Amino acid sequence: MTAQRQHADSGAGAGDYFELFELPARFDIDIALLRRRFLELSRQCHPDAVAMEDAAAQAAALATSARVNEAYETLCDPVRRAEYVLRRAGGKSAAEDKRVPxxxxxxxxxxxxxxxxxxxxxxxxxxxxxxxxxxxxxxxxxxxxxxxxxxxxxxxxxxxxxxxxxxxxxxxxxxxxxxxx
Incomplete structure (x- = not known):
């Protein structure tokens, strides 16, 4: 098991998408590197990889896979990534601040x-x-x-x-x- 998979499985980085993919926590990221790390983690954490294990292991794999997918989708999209960067910096959510220009x-x-x-x-x-x-x-x-x-x-x-x-x-x-x- 790779360190990245252990990191994802352990729940480390669960609240930090940059950490999950071992990327610097900033807006500008290497999308190609993100993609490679996503594919690697996806293969390692896919629920099919634990199909022969017990229900708890399958549920954990499913949760990890969902977290990896959500993190990837967020970091791939510049607007969602900006929203995420804002949240990490203590900014208000859209629900907390609905103002527009x-x-x-x-x-x-x-x-x-x-x-x-x-x-x-x-x-x-x-x-x-x-x-x-x-x-x-x-x-x-x-x-x-x-x-x-x-x-x-x-x-x-x-x-x-x-x-x-x-x-x-x-x-x-x-x-x-x-x-x-």
Missing amino acids: PELLNQTLMLREEIEEAKSAGDQAALTAIRKSVLQQKGDIEGRITELARRLAGQADDSVRDELRLQLNAMKYVGNLLAQL
């Missing part, structure tokens, strides 16, 4: 109206233009999220945490708009 609320309401009008009229050109605009906005927010998550490592003050929370909340609004398109 004030201009986003008005913009979202206007875009929803435009989407409904374009859908009602069957105006695909308008929907395409709106989608392009929202995708641009999403890219801008992702850029701010990346910058703030990187800054959080060296400057974990309240202003950086609060602004990152604000941008992560904004990303949810933009995601909802894209889902309507």
Whole structure:
């Protein structure tokens, strides 16, 4: 059994995804290395590997496998990784702080109206233009999220945490708009 498997099986790193994959605890990570370590851990911890063992061993393997999968999915996605980095730095969750940039609320309401009008009229050109605009906005927010998550490592003050929370909340609004398109 490898040290990484023992680490995963023991529950060590259960609260720390970076530690689970033996990665530095920062926003910028080596995705290829994460993938290799995920595949290695997945093979080692897969429930089929203990199919002939007792129910307790099978349940433990299933729990470990689920934790490895959740950790991998979180660290692979830049927005989910930023959310995780924020949580590790003591930032508020979306449930604790629902604020969004004030201009986003008005913009979202206007875009929803435009989407409904374009859908009602069957105006695909308008929907395409709106989608392009929202995708641009999403890219801008992702850029701010990346910058703030990187800054959080060296400057974990309240202003950086609060602004990152604000941008992560904004990303949810933009995601909802894209889902309507």
